[in-house]
Amino acid sequence: MAAPSNLQIELAVSTVVFALRPHPETGELTLWLPLVRRIREPFLGQWALPGGPLQPDQDLVSSARATLLDTTGLAPRHLEQLYAFGDVDRSPSSTRVVSIVYWALVRADEDTAAVEGENLEWFPADDIAEEAGVLAFDHGVILAYALDRLRAKVTYSPIAHAFLPERFPLAELRRVYEAILNRALDPSNFRRQILAQATVEDTGERMTGTAHRPPKLYRSTPHRTRYTLTIQETP
């Protein structure tokens, strides 16, 4: 059998992981991502997306999952393929690398296991995307693409629910949207639109706590996976 003609091409799997945490300056909930510091050339000392070469016995998603657990301690339930990046010159090394990129959305209660270390650090995603030259390879392009896709996708799918626990008050869902979209949303307009979509349903329960009238808890409606949200800025 003839040798395959692309032995020179290495295949890697990387993941853009998003979690919601308060911004260190504004205190507002915002998108963060973990990055791994490169300990070898090329791009020695710069930050890169968690990832590694695809192993012969690993499916694509298994590879993404293994690297994530290994580098960040995270095992997020929401993990999906984003895009394959394969420009010929995207790595300055002698071996050409094609990266199949996944993205993960981390729920607050999944975020506790996160490892911090000398070569792993979390950053506010937009700050990193705006600062040229921080990221190795074309990972800045990949991050910008992931942010665009997430911000588009929340307007036609209930993907934002992936950041929330099983039951949540509607105000919490709005705060997730505000964090993703980086803008304030009108509470009553948001509430009206979300309830009209029927992508959430009333659980009949309320939050426990000290409030006089604790807010209702909702959950995602199974099989309602598509909808539309028209984003209007508050005046």
Place this chain on the structure above:
Amino acid sequence: MAAPSNLQIELAVSTVVFALRPHPETGELTLWLPLVRRIREPFLGQWALPGGPLQPDQDLVSSARATLLDTTGLAPRHLEQLYAFGDVDRSPSSTRVVSIVYWALVRADEDTAAVEGENLEWFPADDIAEEAGVLAFDHGVILAYALDRLRAKVTYSPIAHAFLPERFPLAELRRVYEAILNRALDPSNFRRQILAQATVEDTGERMTGTAHRPPKLYRSTPHRTRYTLTIQETP
């Protein structure tokens, strides 16, 4: 430098090409795709998506474009990445193959260049997707995925315009939607929804021809790339 750990993995680029042609039995406009007959094992004699190994000097999209021109004579303007398929056992050959799959939508006036030959044939897409074992490898799964994606995407983006020339009557756009979705749409409801989206605009021109009152011609509105269409079946 250490050898990459995945020399055993071959990278291929394949494309699902959709064009609209009348169905041979019903005469209704429907989705067709070109397939290439395999002339070697594995799956000798079965049909496969046009594609081939990624060449070292080719970007992913260049590879898709080159294979398409080579096998089908087509150079469709609408070509975008669909998904990467990388299950460990998707090819029975000794070399593992990861396929990055593109999809192309072919306009009627681009469809003329299509080559037919002993090892290239066009088929109605749904007929092929429903018939198990016709396609080699996991190409049946890939085709089903592409059909699902296309049918979902027409409801939140103007991707259906890719099948039409620059100027078109609204009835023609409806026929494209009907062909993609495989169902009849109510003409006045369709017209109302499309005009409300502002994804098309009146060119001020009308079709030329023999009709007493020729229909108005519309064109896609630039920068309006997102919208919602609620599909209702006619009673």
